[in-house]
Amino acid sequence: MGGPAESQPTTVMKDADADLVARARNGDMKAMEQLYRRHAGAVHAYARRASGREVLADEITQETFVRAFKSVSKFKGTSTFRTWLFSIAINTTRTHMKKANKDPVTTLEEHDVAVEAPDSTGWLKKRLHAALARLPEGYREVVVMHDVLDMRHEEIAAARACTVGTSKSQLHKARAKLRAILGGADA
């Protein structure tokens, strides 16, 4: 999976960003800013959860948008802009993770678990995020996109350049592994 995955369109989706993308192609900075404002939250959340490192999220988000806007002229519209943007976010996150060369288990959040009151929602969330960081890369990506960001499998599959079936299968395996990490089931 190299570049942005435009080659896996599943259905023709109406892209709410089409007008802004057309303007961005012509170098319209206002249009780019609007696209950024629309998608920054999701990309940042993806970067935060998929990298398992709060500190990398800003860097990954910034690089994702810079790469997207610099190559927006190559975006042919065979997927939605968001799908294309996420394919860039996925690759950018992978690159950063390789550079970081650390096991995502050693995240700050895992240490933070200790300071939360056990069984509080915050504590449970942090346990879950720490467990998420221990998943294999592909599993983590699909859980973050589906369960954290509420993306559909069609969109996830297009962004990750895989089939919808693979996306679903990886999600169910990932959840089973999460339950095992959290101590609810045998691994």
Added chain:
Amino acid sequence: MPDRIEMLSAYVDGDLSPEETAAIERELETSAELRAELDALREMKALAKEDLATPPDLWPAISREVAPPKKRFRPPRWAYPVAAVAVAAALALFFLRPPPAPVETPQLGDRLAAARTAYMQAIGDLAKESEAATEKLPPESRQKLAESLFAVDEAIRETEAALKTAPNDPFGHETLLSLYEEKVRVLNAAIEASRLGGPS
């Protein structure tokens, strides 16, 4: 158990076939452990939902990286050749007068204002004397003078137009300044020519 959890996960998302759904539901009726696992899965899924809080505003940094580079002011392609043509024409008319002593005004705005004043003054002078001046010149010289003035005027127009898109470009102002000075020089040369009665 992991296989059962995968099945439960697919059940939660509605990804099972009707037959598989019926089978897992029968199993759920009889297995408290499986029901507990189903609840845990649903809770985990709900907890995973992310509140898409606005991240720090990264747009200023992003825009700096993606903004097209500011176009450096480029003078009209023939600005310099035109200046050369004007000088050559003046030389051909033998009326080149010594250039005025450079004025030590460090501010570009002051220099430009002074050049504009001289430019307008020279035009005014030439308007008064132009008929006499051009009549005293030989036809070839008049032709060269007209060509030179036309070329300089075109260069000035283009430079002024370019400055409208880059009004603060000091290089553009320098170019315009030099063109004004060039035109002043040519006009003064023509006036001087008329006083001397044309080339001998």
